[in-house]
Amino acid sequence: MSKLSRRSWLRATGLASAAGAIAGAARARGQDSGLPAAHPPHDSHVMGVVGRVAPDGLKPSVYLRSWNFSELPADERAKFYRETPRPDGTLLREYEFFAADREIEIAPGLFFPAWTYNGQVPGPTIRATEGDRVRVTFRNLGTHPHSIHFHGWHPPAMDGALPGQEVQPRETVVYEFDADPFGVHLYHCHTVPLKRHIHKGLYGAFIVDPRTPRPPADELVMVMNAFDTNFDVENEVYAVNTIAHAYMYEPIRVTVGRLVRIYLVNMTEFDPVNSLHLHGMFFDVFRTGTSLTPSDRTDTLMLCQGERAILETTFRYPGAFMFHAHQTEFAELGWMGLFRAEEVSGT
Amino acid sequence: MSLFGRRVPVPAIAAAALLMLLAAMLPALSSTPAREITLVARGMAFYLADDPATPNPEIVVRAGERIRVVLRNDARGMAHDFAVPAASAVLRPIQWSESDDVVFDAPDAPGAYAYECRPHRLMMRGTLRVR
Ligand SMILES: [Cu+2]
Ligand SMILES: [Cu+2]
Numbered sequence: 001m002s003k004l005s006r007r008s009w010l011r012a013t014g015l016a017s018a019a020g021a022i023a024g025a026a027r028a029r030g031q032d033s034g035l036p037a038a039h040p041p042h043d044s045h046v047m048g049v050v051g052r053v054a055p056d057g058l059k060p061s062v063y064l065r066s067w068n069f070s071e072l073p074a075d076e077r078a079k080f081y082r083e084t085p086r087p088d089g090t091l092l093r094e095y096e097f098f099a100a101d102r103e104i105e106i107a108p109g110l111f112f113p114a115w116t117y118n119g120q121v122p123g124p125t126i127r128a129t130e131g132d133r134v135r136v137t138f139r140n141l142g143t144h145p146h147s148i149h150f151h152g153w154h155p156p157a158m159d160g161a162l163p164g165q166e167v168q169p170r171e172t173v174v175y176e177f178d179a180d181p182f183g184v185h186l187y188h189c190h191t192v193p194l195k196r197h198i199h200k201g202l203y204g205a206f207i208v209d210p211r212t213p214r215p216p217a218d219e220l221v222m223v224m225n226a227f228d229t230n231f232d233v234e235n236e237v238y239a240v241n242t243i244a245h246a247y248m249y250e251p252i253r254v255t256v257g258r259l260v261r262i263y264l265v266n267m268t269e270f271d272p273v274n275s276l277h278l279h280g281m282f283f284d285v286f287r288t289g290t291s292l293t294p295s296d297r298t299d300t301l302m303l304c305q306g307e308r309a310i311l312e313t314t315f316r317y318p319g320a321f322m323f324h325a326h327q328t329e330f331a332e333l334g335w336m337g338l339f340r341a342e343e344v345s346g347t
Numbered sequence: 348m349s350l351f352g353r354r355v356p357v358p359a360i361a362a363a364a365l366l367m368l369l370a371a372m373l374p375a376l377s378s379t380p381a382r383e384i385t386l387v388a389r390g391m392a393f394y395l396a397d398d399p400a401t402p403n404p405e406i407v408v409r410a411g412e413r414i415r416v417v418l419r420n421d422a423r424g425m426a427h428d429f430a431v432p433a434a435s436a437v438l439r440p441i442q443w444s445e446s447d448d449v450v451f452d453a454p455d456a457p458g459a460y461a462y463e464c465r466p467h468r469l470m471m472r473g474t475l476r477v478r
Contacts, residue, residue, distance in 0.1 A: 056423055076390075098391065098470060103424040111424075119391070119425065139469040141391075170469060 051108035052249050058104055058120060060241040061250050064220050067127035067207065068093070080118070090131045093179075097123070099142040099167075099189075099202065106237050107244040107334060112227050114201035115142055115189070121242045122223040122267065123204030126187065128179035130211050136175045140167040146197065147173075149190035150206055151306075153180040161190035182210040183289035184263045184308045199228055199235075199269035201242075205308075207263055210292065217259040217312065220252065224266045224274045224303070224325070224335065235270055237334050238325065244334025251338035256318050262311040263289070266303035274335075275302040276311070277326040283313035300326050315341035381415035381450050382408070386429065389421035391470045393429075393462075403473035406462065408453040410477050417448040427467065431475055433460040440466070453477050 062071050069081040084092040097117055104114045104121055117123030128134050140146050145166035149159060154177035156162060167173050189202035205221050225242055226235035237244050254260050262283075268274045277300040284294035285301055289310040301309060315321070324336035384406060385396035392402035396419070408414055418429045420441045429438040429449065436451035454460060457477050464471035 054423075100391070100425065100467065105424075114424075119422075141467045141469055143466065169466075172469060 053105040053108055053243055053246075058242055060239075060243050060246040061252070063120070063122070063125075063241050064222070064252065067125040067205075067221065068095075069124060080124070086133065088131075090133065091129070092133045092135065093126075093128050095124075095126060095134070095136045096139075097136050097148065098139040099146040101142050104201070104242070106227055106229075106239065106242055110229065110237065112201075112229055112237075115144070115146070115197065116201050117148075117204060121201035121203075122225065122265075123187070123202070125205045125207065125221050127207040127209070129209045130179055130182040132179045134175075134177055134179050137172065138167060138175060139172045140169050143169060144197075145169065145191050146189045146202060147191050148175055148187050150175065150177065150187045151185040152177065152206065152208065154178075159190075166191045179208045181290050182208045183286075184208075184265065184310050185288075186265050186267065186306065186308060188267070195269045198267065199226070203267045205263055205265050207289075214261065214292070215259060217261040218254055219261045219263065221263045222265070222276075224264070224268055224276070226268045226271065226274075226330070226335075228270060233270055235268070235333070238268070238274075238330040239334045240276075240337060245336060247337025251320065251340040254315055254339050254341050256315050256341050256343045259312060259314050263308070264301070264303070264311055265308040266305060268305060271327075271330075273302050273304055273327075274330065275300060275326045277301075277324060278313070278339075279322040280317070281313055281315070281321060283311040286310040286312070302326075315339070317341065318343050379413050381413040383415045383417060385417045385419065387419045387421050388425075388427040388429075388464065388471065391422075391467060393464070393471055393473060403471065405474045405476050407476045407478060410453060410457055411455050412453045413450065414453055415448050415450045417446060419446045420444065427464045427471065429462065430465050431460060431462045433475075437465075 069077045072080070080096045082094045086092055100116055100119055102114055102116045102119050103111045106112045114121050126134065136148060138148050145168050147160040147165055147167050149161040158175050158177045159165065160175060185206040185208065187204055187206050189197040191197045203223070205223060222240045224240050226239070227237040228234060229236045239246065264276060266274045282297055282299050285296040285298060287295050287309050294312070301311065303309065318341050321339040321341065322336065323339065324331035387394045387396055393404070394402060395404050398404060416429060416438065418427070418438055418441060420427050420443050423443045426440040426442055428440040430436060431451060433454050434451045436449050438447055438449035441447050453475070454477050460475040460477060462473055462475045
């Protein structure tokens, strides 16, 4: 049997055509300020996935603004996250993590046999302040050995990646380290074969805030990821926060004039680089988030595997603003979304 | 086929045999009614169907009592099973929105026994209390 190209794979599964996504874009444009679109209209292209996934699966719009299990009601949250003040004014932050196999819907009707942290892809976002102690209890409820390897300062015993540090199914380990340095980091499984374990869904964002907080902002977590659905070491579905085109159907609502801060992490496997391009705007770039001074101002940022950055911008105009990978193939296969900027009424 | 010198159609014999078999089984079934307990799997825990607030609840039974556990899986995308190792009771892994049941006899010795979802027993595990 001849090897299917990614495009023919999409045709074969009936996902190619983009009436839905285009309609979303058109709707959004119809309500904006009336200014011409910053880019030529996309309606003439054929654009990837049609329709929406079932509403009771993963929720990219909730994931976007959640960290330390803040999306859960208090009693449920207490099962997974506790914070305890320490004498020096820092916090002990304790997390309950588990690995479990779960089928997730990554595009309408397309289910991916994921390996997850806490049932979700990306895994729960961990957020601490520089100097806090982070303690993660990790239970492997999956069917394969896994681990959690955090980026950031830590001694080798806490690395999770060294020989003998795999956690066997039904074993429990505790990772403990100080949150350092401030910035936007990541965590992921580090069991071989590594690219398989990562791309199956075992990764997440690890944000460390500076002791003097960054200016108040509307903060968003975006993990660029992709899925090899037919195990040919190529991705067929691309997204930010797992579900193809999710933010085309549910645009990210932001406020004109208010600072927006994006914690952007590239967890794409198999493709060496990914990128984010924002229409009609520019943003400041803080590479790895380890400086308070921006290193760049651009509208397109390329990130290598495992690379990440903080982006800051302020919407000047109301209306719809597209963002997507500037690898147009990735964009068409799901990595595309919309911001909807609104003016605050009464100001 | 002939029976006592008369020819009898085979289906009639089969039907009679089936009736006799059912009649023989009836007293056994009715003398050991199983107490039915419905469990729901969701959020990496078991819940009693009528108590959605208590994860992995203690289940109290009498020594030797016949129990039917009905498991419903409300965890989208995840497979869960149910087992009481001390009673050799195992319910096959079921997918989201499926239900299945397992019938077993509680251990004869009073005490605390474990019930669990085998793949997720680090989190989905509770006590079967035998009185
Ligand atoms: Cu793994
Ligand atoms: Cu289970």
